[in-house]
Amino acid sequence: MLTLEHMNELAGTMIANGIASLEVKGNDYALRLERSPDAASITADAPGLDLMTALSPADGVFHPRGEADGLPVLHSGAQVVEGEPLGYIGIGPVRFLCVSPTSGQVIGTLPVKGITVSAGDPLFTVEPRS
């Protein structure tokens, strides 16, 4: 079953990849998402300029925030401020913070816990607050 959270993530993925329309079908449903012409043209004219990416600070294993760090669990759609931790790259017990490059809204699909990443890999997409 699709939830609002899933749809939010799909919308974020569309924005992040400059996709104008997307159709998702299941056994008993079909969902069509379309970006407004205004928003689509912004992406087409200046791809990626509106969005900023939080990069992995190190080689290691991704750990989401909100497990034992006292921070709230991060969801796509969350509002964050510049410098806020979005997740961690772990090397043993050491955690490198992956922080938001700007204040705004986290969009798109979030990294999966336990994946191995390299320094500089894009992990989160943040749409700056206008």
Added chain:
Amino acid sequence: MIRVISIPPLATVQDLGRDGHWFEGLGRAGAMDPVSHRIANILLGNSTSAATVEIPLTPARFRFETTQAFAIAGAVCGAKLDGRKLPRVFAGMAKAGDELEFGPISAGARVYLALPGGIDVPTVLGSRSTQLREAFGGHEGRVLNPGDLLNPVTHSDPALPPSGLSLDLPEFRLPKEGEIHLRALPSTEHDTFDPDALQKFWSEPFDVTRQNDRQGHRLSGPELTRTSTGELRSHGIVPGIVQVPSGGQPIIQLADSATMGGYPKIAAVIEPDLWRMGQARPGDTICFHKVGFAEAARATDDQEAAFAQAKQALANVREPELSWA
């Protein structure tokens, strides 16, 4: 250098305590949660016995007067640096003028703040801890007040990545849902309690009451009665001793424990578990688990091994990343 802008009552400078003066009637003092104290120090490459600021309750606010490294560990309190959220365990750089805020505590009871080399206060009788009852040690022998300035021992900052570092040590995570498990040894008067009382003590939960401070926590739970009656002579006690006054409700002695007491002693919480009491809050539930000397010694070794591994892991990631500095 940091300036205290606002601070709750009873925030003090502490290290691992002042041992060696028990026979003179002087207690140990020291960090109530030595684990968080040590983690904050390890993150900065400090000696684990360097002094930190212990902040019970919150909110509190500090301003960095100079650009410098710092570390925090302990309770969950919505810590923020210049408005940016920080994880519960964190080391990073602050710019001159940045403010470090600790909001309301939502888990745990104390936060520790470390600076490079430790907090620069004089060593008195072998320790930098504040001896609150005797009013010496720490920062001028007293609790911290707004306006106080705290200096680091060294002005050389450790190598830290730009976005900061954290540590996740599962064995030192805060207990979930306020359920605290403490391993304890039977103490001197253990066998003078009713068999029924002993069965309850080792199997039923006790609640932390509001009567708690750095000296000890009073618990409430099943009434613990003794088979023998009468007063005992006063005898030596140490942090971790669980006494049972005539009301039948236990008291755990903690960092500012008295050196002598006359209540019967039912058990002694082992040293490696005492940090959990330093993060206990009224309403938390405590369960005692009986262990022997061998297990208590093993627990101490395990804890030291965990700290050694954490230090090594930090050294391993620092080595190839000297460019952080």
